[in-house]
Amino acid sequence: MTTTPTPTAAIDATHDPALQSWVTSANAPDTDFPIQNLPFGRFRRVGRPGDAWRAGVAIGSEVLDLAAARDAMHWPADLQPALAVLAAGDLNAFVAMGAAVRRGLRAALSQALAHTPGAGGPQDALAACLVPQAEAELGLPCRIGDYTDFYVGIHHATAVGKLFRPDNPLLPNYKWVPIGYHGRASTIVPSGVPFRRPRGQLSPPGAAQPVLAPCQRLDFELELGIVIGPGNAMGTPVALDDAEDHVVGLTLFNDWSARDIQAWEYQPLGPFLSKSFASTLSPWVVTLEALAPFRRPFERAAGEPQPLPYLDSAANRAGGAFDIGLEVLLQTQAMREAGLPAERISRSNFADAAYWTVAQLVAHHTVNGCALAPGDLFGSGTLSLTGAGQAGSLLELSQGGRQPITLANGEQRTFLQDGDSLRLAGRCAKPGFRAIGFGPCEAVVLPAPG
Numbered sequence: 001m002t003t004t005p006t007p008t009a010a011i012d013a014t015h016d017p018a019l020q021s022w023v024t025s026a027n028a029p030d031t032d033f034p035i036q037n038l039p040f041g042r043f044r045r046v047g048r049p050g051d052a053w054r055a056g057v058a059i060g061s062e063v064l065d066l067a068a069a070r071d072a073m074h075w076p077a078d079l080q081p082a083l084a085v086l087a088a089g090d091l092n093a094f095v096a097m098g099a100a101v102r103r104g105l106r107a108a109l110s111q112a113l114a115h116t117p118g119a120g121g122p123q124d125a126l127a128a129c130l131v132p133q134a135e136a137e138l139g140l141p142c143r144i145g146d147y148t149d150f151y152v153g154i155h156h157a158t159a160v161g162k163l164f165r166p167d168n169p170l171l172p173n174y175k176w177v178p179i180g181y182h183g184r185a186s187t188i189v190p191s192g193v194p195f196r197r198p199r200g201q202l203s204p205p206g207a208a209q210p211v212l213a214p215c216q217r218l219d220f221e222l223e224l225g226i227v228i229g230p231g232n233a234m235g236t237p238v239a240l241d242d243a244e245d246h247v248v249g250l251t252l253f254n255d256w257s258a259r260d261i262q263a264w265e266y267q268p269l270g271p272f273l274s275k276s277f278a279s280t281l282s283p284w285v286v287t288l289e290a291l292a293p294f295r296r297p298f299e300r301a302a303g304e305p306q307p308l309p310y311l312d313s314a315a316n317r318a319g320g321a322f323d324i325g326l327e328v329l330l331q332t333q334a335m336r337e338a339g340l341p342a343e344r345i346s347r348s349n350f351a352d353a354a355y356w357t358v359a360q361l362v363a364h365h366t367v368n369g370c371a372l373a374p375g376d377l378f379g380s381g382t383l384s385l386t387g388a389g390q391a392g393s394l395l396e397l398s399q400g401g402r403q404p405i406t407l408a409n410g411e412q413r414t415f416l417q418d419g420d421s422l423r424l425a426g427r428c429a430k431p432g433f434r435a436i437g438f439g440p441c442e443a444v445v446l447p448a449p450g
Helices: 066-072 077-087 091-095 099-113 122-129 154-164 240-246 259-265 314-319 333-337 358-366
Strands: 040-045 054-059 062-065 130-132 136-138 147-150 180-182 188-190 199-202 211-214 222-228 247-254 279-281 325-331 343-349 377-379 421-428 441-446
Touching: 040 091, 054 066, 062 066, 062 122, 066 077, 066 122, 077 091, 077 099, 091 099, 099 122, 122 130, 199 259, 222 325, 222 358, 240 247, 240 314, 240 358, 247 358, 247 421, 247 441, 279 441, 358 377
Parallel strands: 147 377, 188 279
Antiparallel strands: 040 054, 040 136, 054 062, 062 130, 147 180, 199 211, 222 247, 222 377, 247 279, 325 343, 325 421, 421 441
16 A cells, blocks of 8 residues: 655644743744744853854743753653753754654653643753843854755746846746755854955946956845755765655745846856855754644646656645745844834745745755755745745845835835845744744845955
């Protein structure tokens, strides 16, 4: 008898919307981190830059220090190896252990952090292991050895294609191949770290030769990051129905882009210095287990080509997409000085924007025998929709710089200016389940060096 494969992470007691935590801030309706989320990351105390990064779990406005928690109470014996590497701050070793270990720890953490009537129990043991997020410096969730940026947002690909190729906006391979390029991991930084406007070769209109100058068309890209868990051996492709076993979870990701540098350098080999100067990653990995209630069917519209067999399966069609609402918020330096909050300039959704699923990206990346390693990162590519105020880049929002967007205070933007702060936000909400979020993904643009 043949059975239909099911997604890796199923809905269980940890998703119960009635579940409350003794960490009271986790019960607030607007928190990104209720007890149903429990994302992993790394932190250290503010003002202690020499300290080693510690592994933690976000719960409400707090971080549960997993090194302290390991020693504070008794944990099941089968979790001791995972707790040992987490106590050492080694998220890469933890994610390499795979989904079954992760699910076991999630269940134990959920029980330990859940509110239970009466005195005593985990609350007394773990309360001292909490660190306010306001007192924590949040780092990258793990060491990123390799980084690949994909291009799954079909509406972005089409809109950008129309700007440069009005008669042929989408190249013929797009609907058959998950397009991607290998990026630079060394300049991926956590939320809150500012970056300098890049310098590079530009080709001014009408000029006989390029010039070296600061970028004038600095842009953001609204993306999700996909964090790899267990790797695969070189020469061993990962089958589509096994692909999610190699994924820990998702983060927010902003692949800053220098559009004028990109326009001059990208042919014939694609992005280079226009992308490698900075990328911002949110500090918390929201696991596939936490995202289980927010799966959606993956469906191609009528008339669209169906994926080749290695990129198609019943399980992927049934629940390979993730319903994640996304927002982009901009705060200019003038707004900040006037005490004005950031203003939303775009709204999108992962499931509606993406032409390929997370599992398909893993399967395609490895089909040639490429080896992935724990902690590797994929970028989804820019996640745009087609409506007004639904684009995932200023290139689209301003129609290539021809139509500035106007903010509530009267300022206009075609591309980012020095002093601008750009924030991405992500949230999953569905009737019958607690909403969960992704935490901050924000950076300020500093002037170019020199």
